[in-house]
Amino acid sequence: MGSDAALVVLAIVTAVVLAVVVTVVARRSGWSAPLMLVALGAIIALFPGVPAFTIDPDIILYGVLPPLLFSAAMRASLIDLRTRRDPILLSSVGLVAFTVLAVGGVGWLLVPGISVAAAIAFGAVVAPTDQVAVEAVTRRAGMPRMLSTILDGENLLNDATALVALNSAIIAITATITPVQIGVSFVLEVVAGLAGGLVVGFVLGFVRGKLAAPVLDTSLSLVAPYAAFLLAQVAHGSGALAVVVAGLFLGYRAPSFQSAQARVAEELNWRTIQFIVENLVFLLIGLTLPHAVRAAVDSGIPAWQLVGIAFALLAAVLLSRLIWGVVVTPLFRYGPARMRRVGWPWVTVVPWTLSGVRGVVTLAAVFLLPASTPDRAILQLFAFVIVIGTLLLAIPIPRVLRAAGLVVTAFDQERIEAELLMAEAKSAGLELVRTCADENTDPRVLERLTADAEFVSASVDAGPTPTGDSLNIAYAELRIRLFEAERKAVLQARAEGRYQEAAVRKVMHVIDAEETAARVLRHGDS
Structure with a gap:
């Protein structure tokens, strides 16, 4: 038993190390990290002695999907989503x-032999795009803020x-269900999902606001x-919707109930979790791909027919998105004033179409198909093909954006x-400090605060420095070099034993916090 546990731990550690290595290589080479991980997983699965990997859908659905959705929702802008609600609703519901x-x-x-209900179920499996996969292939594309x-x-x-x-389609596979029942079920799941997310958001927001320790706060996060x-699942609602609502609510309200330390720790925790989980999922897709291929071949359908059907389904996924974009674009060009304000030009349709990447949700959903589903093994293979195919189709997005004249330097605009x-x-x-200042306020303190505020304001009005950067960026660059010298001095003092470790750690924390702020100002949230 101990050896089995050790092998599991070794497998997880190896997978995380591989994810880090592949991501580093992908960032330096400009390749797609998800595709590299899928290919690496497939190669590993072909080695002699490597067991066949199968996926428990409950692990993906309950263990993997919630944290990925929550992490993405926490970082999303509720204000931006509200501003672009019309195209978002058209895409997330109508499309x-x-x-x-x-x-x-x-x-x-x-x-061959598939029922209508099973075909609709497969359509639902491959319909949703994937937040993680889209970000993985478009984060460097320089997309306009509206499109992103x-x-x-x-x-x-x-x-x-x-x-x-x-x-609803799964129920139709195993039982009889009417369109009215499908509509009622949809409404109930949405309402219960919204309610569940809001309840968790309100309760956790209230409780976390009472906690002073960042460790306790991030633990509840x-x-x-x-x-x-x-909670949503118990109430027969949409768990995915509940997670998104809770994440949006807590992410928007975080500054009002969290300390600065808690917010920094929480963001770093969720970014780390998202990185590890998303990359492990793509590696897992590759590991299970050979097993899915063998199962499909054993179905008796000729290989050429499997390939043809797979490409036809991939084409249907792509064309349905393209057609939808062509149909709804006139609404944003010639429709009501509210929709025209979205600023959706025709040239946006192609990059938006190519950004319809599938990933974790499709992987989880295809394994939710009941065992009685006709051609279940074949449908699983087709789902994998669509995930990989959409990842490949997303590769030329940066070139398409440049050709369409849509590339913007988002970081410069945000900076x-x-x-x-x-x-x-x-x-x-500064106005508050001046108002609260009295005879006990040391003038030197007020002078330093005033100089800091005036420098930031002057940076906005002043032109670029000789290097082309703003005053704030030039200041951040020099401060980073300053912090490096300060850190060396602190480490030297510790090596000489001139200060207690508690003092050293406190000073290091201050230097680290200030350097983090300077790097965010210089590079953005990268």
């Missing part, structure tokens, strides 16, 4: 329904729509996605806005 019917129809026509916001909102919400449709998912906002915040803080 999902259209894709379910289109892909389901193609599957029903081409897959719409993709973020679509990816967050279409999981719930597709999973609700999948649940780790519980949030699972609490929301399970300018951040400097303007920082100047406003500094001015407001």
Whole structure:
């Protein structure tokens, strides 16, 4: 038993190390890390002695999906999502329904022996795009803020729509269900999901606001996605929707109930969790791919026919998205004023279409198909092909954006806005200090605070430095070099034994915090 546990731990450690190595190579080479991990997993699975990997859908559904959705929702902007709600709702609800019917129809026509319910279920499996996969292939594409916001909102919400449709189709596979029952079930799942997410958000927000220790606060943060998912599931609601709602609520309200330390720790924790889990999932897809291929071949359908059907289904996924984009674009060009304000030009359709990458949700959903589903093994292989195919189709997105003239330097735009906002915040803080200052306030303290605020304001009005950067960026660059010298001095003092370890750690924490702020100002949230 001990040896089995050791092998499991060794496998997990090895997988994490591989994910880190592959990600480093992908970032330096410009390749797609998800595709590299899938290929690496498939190669490993072919080695002699490597056991056949199978996936327990409950582990993906209950263990993997909630933290990934929650992490993405925490970092999403509720304000931006509200501003772009029309295209987001059209994509996350209307497009999902259209894709379910289109892909389901193609599957029903081409897959031998498949029932209508099973074909619709497969359409629901491959309908949702994946937040993690889309970010993995587009984070360096330099997408305009409008397009990236719409993709973020679509990816967050279409999981719930597709999973609700999948649940209804699964019921239809094993029992008789009417369209009215499907509609009622959909509404109930949405309402229960929304309610579950809001309840968890309110309760955890209230409780975490009473906790002074960042460790306790972030510990409850780790519980949030699972609490929301399970509560919604118990209430027969959409667990995915509940997690998204809870994440959006807590992410938006965090500054009002969390300390700065808790927010920094929570963000770092969730970024780490997302990185590990998302990369392990892509590696897992590769590990299970050879088993899925063998199972499909054993079905008796000729290989050439399997290949043809797989490409036809991939084409249906892509074309349904492209057609939907062509159909709804006139609404944003010539429709009501509210929709015209979205700013959705025709050239956006192609990069938006290519950004419809499938990933974790499709992987989890295809294994939810009941064992009685006709051609279940074949459908699993087709789902894998669509995940890999959409990852490949997303590779030329940066070139497409450049060709369409849509590339913007998002970081420069955000940096300018951040400097303007920082100047406003500094001015407001300085005004408060001046108001509260009395005869006991040391003039040197007030002078330092004033100089800091005035420097930030001057940076906004001043032109670029000789290096082309703003004053704030030049200041951040020099401060980073300053912190490096300070850190060396502290470590030297510790090596000489001139200060107690508690003092050394406290000073190091201060230097680290200030350096982190300077690096965020210089590089952004990378």
